Amino acid sequence: MTQDRRNGVLAGLFYIVAAATSIIAVLCYDPVLSDKWYLAVIDGRKTEVLVGVLNDLLLILSAVGTAVMLFPYLRRWNEHLALGYLCFRFMEAVFIAIGAVSILGLVQLSIHYEANGAADQANLLELGYLLQGFHRWTSMLGPNLMLGVNTTLYSYLLFRTRQVPRPLATFGMATAVLVFAAGLLEMFGAFGPYSAGKGLLALPVGVYEMSLAVWLIAKGFRSLD
Template identity: 30%
Template sequence: MTTTATPPISGDRGRGVVPTEARDPRTGSRMWTSRLIGALFLAGFLIYGAGSILVNSVVGAPDFLAGVGAQQTTLALGAFLMIATTAVDIGKAVLFFPVLERHGKRTAVAYLATMIFEMAMMTVGVLALLMIIPLADQADGGQLGPDAAQALGSLAVDANETAYQIGQLSLAFGCLFLCALLFRTGLVPKWLAGWGLVGYALHMAGAAAEVFGAPISLVLLIPGGIFEVTLAIWLLIKGFTPTAYNRSLVTQAEE
């Protein structure tokens, strides 16, 4: 009678041991961090977009101050959402910090610092927008002439726009550091990090042009905006590259 020899089962499979990559807690940490950062990128788009739509629905008309009294809630809600976006940006920087720090502490600090500056500038801009509400009340009460009130209201809108663009300059500058480190370390694919470098360089140029009166930022924002959405989706689905992410954790453990 012919018998077929059963090949020996070797290694972890023979002992019923789960492969290292399946039971490595670093995998859970990597995907949790990646997905949270990716979700914040998308949340920032949605929250600021909603806030901007609400604010522009109030201040978009040439004589917007006359209608502010009936739309105070809309303006205040839009301003609140704009400020909430800064919290999202700080959240991304804080989550990125321990990941980046192991590859380049100065880059991690620079990125966090630029996000804090962006938050400060955007907050200043939103506070300028909120000054429109008491201006409208004073105009309605006759304490301030309508022409003067409208001029001050327009100045507040312009102040918000300028503060926003300065904040975007800071954001783009910090994200250039971020993308350079992502490119160097391979935390994400090099094509994606390279796209980010180009996109943020254009975004920075557009924001600088807006500050000096050239309205081209919307066009130059598109490559960077698409990059952020693509990066967010990549982090949600794939996460940071395991070898690069785990290498940073090994370095931390050795220290």
């Protein structure tokens, strides 16, 4: 197996890991993103939430991994656009990391909730709802808006460099517009963070990433020589 083929396989695996960990994280965060988040630790669901944080960390690593693996192949056509993609992908990872920190903050508040009096509990509730809002905004800015921008850039560069079939890259650019639009609509209150409408708009980008992953694993990158 050539180095370019191995790089393609590794990039494809990173995309698959990113998709799987993002879904697991969302499912595991339910105890601290519900209205009764303060009962998460009392109900014995702390470990579940921490598993979600661990998956977010794996998501960050895999997102950065895709950027690092793609960059040498994308820069051949336009290094400035490739650097732009790299920066926006890193920004997406940073927003995800900040969101994970807000989840850890909710866990910590839940730990202290039962041990405090009514007055302190009221303050903890305010802080908790603030952290929930914080997580919602970081989730919108990272996996929606930043994802839309960086997906547009790398799909366009894949189109120009012909590293993947042009119809696949074109599909990627279209899905990038949809996931960006989903973030904007949530920002202005048209969609909730987990609404069916937002899910329908964001779903195609997941289909694209899995299709890209399969192609890269099967075919690898074209040689840089």
